[in-house]
Amino acid sequence: MSTPGSPVTLDLHDIQGNIVKAYSRYDYSHARYVLFEITDGQAGRGFIATLAERVTTSAPWGRGSTEERPESTLNVALTFAGLRMLGLPQASLLTFSPEFATGMRGRGAILGDDGPSGPERWDPVWRKPHRIHVLITINGVSRDAIETAYAFVTDITGRYRAGVRCLTGHRDPEGRNDMPYQAASAIEIDGKPTPKEHFGYTDGIGNPYFKGTGEHPENVLGGGKVTRRDATTRAGWEPLETGEFLLGYKDEAQEFPEAPMPPLLGRNGTYMVYRKLHQNVGSFNRYLDAVGTEYPGGKEALAAKFAGRWRNGAPVTTFPTEAEAEAFAQQWMAAKLKIQQTPKGPAREEAKAAFAQLNAKFVAFDYSKDLPGAGCPVGAHIRRTNPRGSLEFGEAFAFDTRGALTNRRRILRRGLPYGSVVDPQDDTGEHGIVFMALGANIRRQFEFVQQQWVNYGNDFRLGNDRDPIIGNHGTTPEGKGDGRMTIEAEPGGGRPPFLCGGMPRFVETRGGEYFFVPSITALRLIGEGMVDPT
Amino acid sequence: MPNEAGRAYGLTALCPIKHGAEAPQPGKPARSFAARTRDLLQDLNEAAESPMACVPNTYLCRFLVLDNVAYQGDPAKLDRLRSSYLVFVADLHAGKKSEEGLRRYLEGMWEHAEPTVRSLWEHCVGFDTVSSSDAFVRYVKRCQVENTLYFNGSTDEPLAEQLKNLYLKQEFSRFAFEHQGKKGAELQAAFGQFLTRTRPHDLSGPTWKPGARTLDDAVIDPNPPPQYLRSVPTGASR
Numbered sequence: 001m002s003t004p005g006s007p008v009t010l011d012l013h014d015i016q017g018n019i020v021k022a023y024s025r026y027d028y029s030h031a032r033y034v035l036f037e038i039t040d041g042q043a044g045r046g047f048i049a050t051l052a053e054r055v056t057t058s059a060p061w062g063r064g065s066t067e068e069r070p071e072s073t074l075n076v077a078l079t080f081a082g083l084r085m086l087g088l089p090q091a092s093l094l095t096f097s098p099e100f101a102t103g104m105r106g107r108g109a110i111l112g113d114d115g116p117s118g119p120e121r122w123d124p125v126w127r128k129p130h131r132i133h134v135l136i137t138i139n140g141v142s143r144d145a146i147e148t149a150y151a152f153v154t155d156i157t158g159r160y161r162a163g164v165r166c167l168t169g170h171r172d173p174e175g176r177n178d179m180p181y182q183a184a185s186a187i188e189i190d191g192k193p194t195p196k197e198h199f200g201y202t203d204g205i206g207n208p209y210f211k212g213t214g215e216h217p218e219n220v221l222g223g224g225k226v227t228r229r230d231a232t233t234r235a236g237w238e239p240l241e242t243g244e245f246l247l248g249y250k251d252e253a254q255e256f257p258e259a260p261m262p263p264l265l266g267r268n269g270t271y272m273v274y275r276k277l278h279q280n281v282g283s284f285n286r287y288l289d290a291v292g293t294e295y296p297g298g299k300e301a302l303a304a305k306f307a308g309r310w311r312n313g314a315p316v317t318t319f320p321t322e323a324e325a326e327a328f329a330q331q332w333m334a335a336k337l338k339i340q341q342t343p344k345g346p347a348r349e350e351a352k353a354a355f356a357q358l359n360a361k362f363v364a365f366d367y368s369k370d371l372p373g374a375g376c377p378v379g380a381h382i383r384r385t386n387p388r389g390s391l392e393f394g395e396a397f398a399f400d401t402r403g404a405l406t407n408r409r410r411i412l413r414r415g416l417p418y419g420s421v422v423d424p425q426d427d428t429g430e431h432g433i434v435f436m437a438l439g440a441n442i443r444r445q446f447e448f449v450q451q452q453w454v455n456y457g458n459d460f461r462l463g464n465d466r467d468p469i470i471g472n473h474g475t476t477p478e479g480k481g482d483g484r485m486t487i488e489a490e491p492g493g494g495r496p497p498f499l500c501g502g503m504p505r506f507v508e509t510r511g512g513e514y515f516f517v518p519s520i521t522a523l524r525l526i527g528e529g530m531v532d533p534t
Numbered sequence: 535m536p537n538e539a540g541r542a543y544g545l546t547a548l549c550p551i552k553h554g555a556e557a558p559q560p561g562k563p564a565r566s567f568a569a570r571t572r573d574l575l576q577d578l579n580e581a582a583e584s585p586m587a588c589v590p591n592t593y594l595c596r597f598l599v600l601d602n603v604a605y606q607g608d609p610a611k612l613d614r615l616r617s618s619y620l621v622f623v624a625d626l627h628a629g630k631k632s633e634e635g636l637r638r639y640l641e642g643m644w645e646h647a648e649p650t651v652r653s654l655w656e657h658c659v660g661f662d663t664v665s666s667s668d669a670f671v672r673y674v675k676r677c678q679v680e681n682t683l684y685f686n687g688s689t690d691e692p693l694a695e696q697l698k699n700l701y702l703k704q705e706f707s708r709f710a711f712e713h714q715g716k717k718g719a720e721l722q723a724a725f726g727q728f729l730t731r732t733r734p735h736d737l738s739g740p741t742w743k744p745g746a747r748t749l750d751d752a753v754i755d756p757n758p759p760p761q762y763l764r765s766v767p768t769g770a771s772r
């Protein structure tokens with residue numbers, strides 16, 4: 001059912017660019033993440049005010065827009081400790097959400113950051129949360145672009161050195177652990193950046209679509225919330241409410257989200273979770289090799305069942321066999337090539353439309369024809385983290401809307417891989433994902449997904465089973481992994497389900513924090529010391 | 535029907551705690567009766583096993599000390615209880631004749647957990663006259679409040695059935711892990727052994743010990759199998 005009311009128009013010039021844009025989709029395949037400590041409020045405010053002038057906004061780029069696409073982007077986020085150091089009045093500070101005020105480390109028990117994910121194992125810089133105040137994220141189309149933007153940041157840091165210090169203590173692939181920044185970049189194959197992550201999957205496909213961004217309306221397919229109609233068509237989807245991702249707007253509960261005071265401080269801003277996630281590539285590959293020989297579909301199918309997507313990105317619920325997934329990828333590539341090869345005109349438009357139709361197959365699906373999980377396992381990574389209406393378990397109208405249990409748990413995913421895999425059998429190198437999740441409420445969205453859907457299985461009727469890829473699997477007394485997953489079979493198909501046991505932890509936390517991403521207006525207010533909660 | 539959901543029964547009893555405090559002991563500050571009762575409950579939290587686990591047919595139970603009712607704010611009336619209460623809430627299997635089942639349950643409680651019952655209720659008004667199973671049943675029934683919105687989170691089978699189900703479910707998942715991929719005669723033979731060992735129809739055992747949390751410390755087996763049959767396959771330990 002659509003919600004009546006006037007369309008949401010957002011002042012995209014006031015909203016930081018990383019909220020609306022996944023930069024890596026715009027060919028920004030390099031990034032640098034820099035942390036700062038503020039030791040003097042006045043200098044700190046000057047620093048923020050200067051940055052506010054340079055922050056990349058969500059305004060559209062290119063055709064029909066006044067904005068040129070820049071070589072690099074720059075965005076700013078603040079921790080609770082940072083806001084305090086910047087001199088926000090106590091009355092304002094108290095209006096931020098409690099989990100944000102506590103910080104990621106303090107929420108470790110909820111997040112499952114235990115054992116090898118514990119803070120003792122984090123990069124040194126993340127181990128002193130009281131000193132982490134400002135995060136600057138730079139994305140660039142090239143390494144040079146990154147260097148230029150970084151030089152700019154270093155320059156203004158120097159200008160405010162009386163009270164602003166860049167924090168060192170990031171680990172890097174050369175084994176240093178005192179780096180002044182975290183580098184990240186798309187994994188390159190044959191010298192070209194790819195959307196792959198270190199386990200070999202195509203990543204960054206699915207992301208929520210919400211009202212007011214000006215994104216192409218077709219992107220509501222798969223990105224919006226499910227209706228009760230066919231998910232392969234536009235009728236199957238509606239945009240999510242803006243307030244799920246931006247403060248100051250109506251959310252899926254038809255309310256304004258809890259937000260800091262005064263309203264201008266929160267409006268057009270949001271919260272952001274930053275997590276440095278190490279990938280045990282050796283363990284993952286060894287597990288796939290070993291169990292892949294026992295699994296009837298083989299190793300690649302096993303990998304697909306873990307993620308809910310084939311490593312080439314094709315959703316396993318739509319393309320149940322490797323052959324189908326391969327054929328689809330080929331068609332997709334051919335359709336893409338055809339656009340380039342077709343001269344401008346109606347034929348080119350036709351080619352584009354054909355491509356768009358294929359492209360939609362990556363995202364325009366739900367699990368309504370796959371409730372028992374014989375296609376995409378109920379415990380697969382993408383089905384856990386976005387169940388797409390399947391929590392009605394086929395009982396139509398179990399809730400008012402089919403997505404009732406999902407729509408308030410969506411997250412905008414940002415970030416890039418870091419490091420590189422030198423030896424695919426080795427766990428210990430520097431490689432993983434800098435994972436960022438944005439949303440209006442960390443507790444309700446990211447933390448819920450992480451605690452209830454990633455590290456527990458009850459909502460899916462999967463008992464204690466965790467997410468196969470990112471779950472914080474424990475160890476048996478003998479020191480082996482104790483993670484497990486059921487790969488469901490077609491009911492009545494004569495084949496038993498396949499049980500994966502003995503899974504070790506494939507992903508471990510190496511640091512992170514909770515941030516607030518202010519609007520440009522709020523950055524100015526903070527920078528000028530004008531936040532007035534009365 | 536209040537208090538009932540099929541053959542399950544939801545008992546709620548509010549037992550008034552006496553005003554006043556214990557007689558002071560040398561070197562120890564005296565505790566009020568309500569606070570002392572709460573101390574005892576908190577100590578139960580620390581105990582390795584709940585003394586209520588041995589009371590037949592307990593699905594779930596809970597004790598708490600209620601000092602007062604919550605105030606909802608104006609225009610609601612600010613209510614005050616005349617005393618603190620020991621609240622005893624139990625989900626239990628009562629069978630078709632529910633009042634009869636409740637009586638049997640409370641008798642079982644007296645029979646299997648009398649020391650706990652005596653210490654928890656020690657400071658409740660009028661409990662000093664309770665010295666038999668019958669008197670305990672009468673006492674709790676006098677304190678019972680009707681439960682008109684009862685929801686039972688499990689099936690309504692007798693507890694022994696449920697425990698056997700739980701045990702079999704865990705054992706079966708272990709079996710599935712151990713024998714994945716085996717075919718025909720081999721699988722059948724293994725399943726035969728599984729049936730012999732787990733005795734699906736024998737509620738007396740092997741089965742799940744009431745109150746236990748994991749299979750490894752839960753199994754009650756009058757004739758334990760040889761160790762080599764009990765090795766834990768990886769991943770199946772939960």
Ligand code: HEM
Pocket residue numbers: 197199201202203204205206207277278279307309381382383385386411413432433435437446449450454469470507
């Ligand atoms: C190293 C860690 C991780 C890896 C390797 C990983 C991998 C993947 C892959 C391969 C996909 C499919 C591509 C796509 O749909 O975009 C995906 C999707 C997704 N992941 Fe992760 N992920 C990781 C961490 C996380 C975390 C920590 C969360 C949240 C708690 C998360 C939430 C999601 C969501 C929401 C989707 C999209 C699901 C959908 O809309 O269908 N991921 N991830």
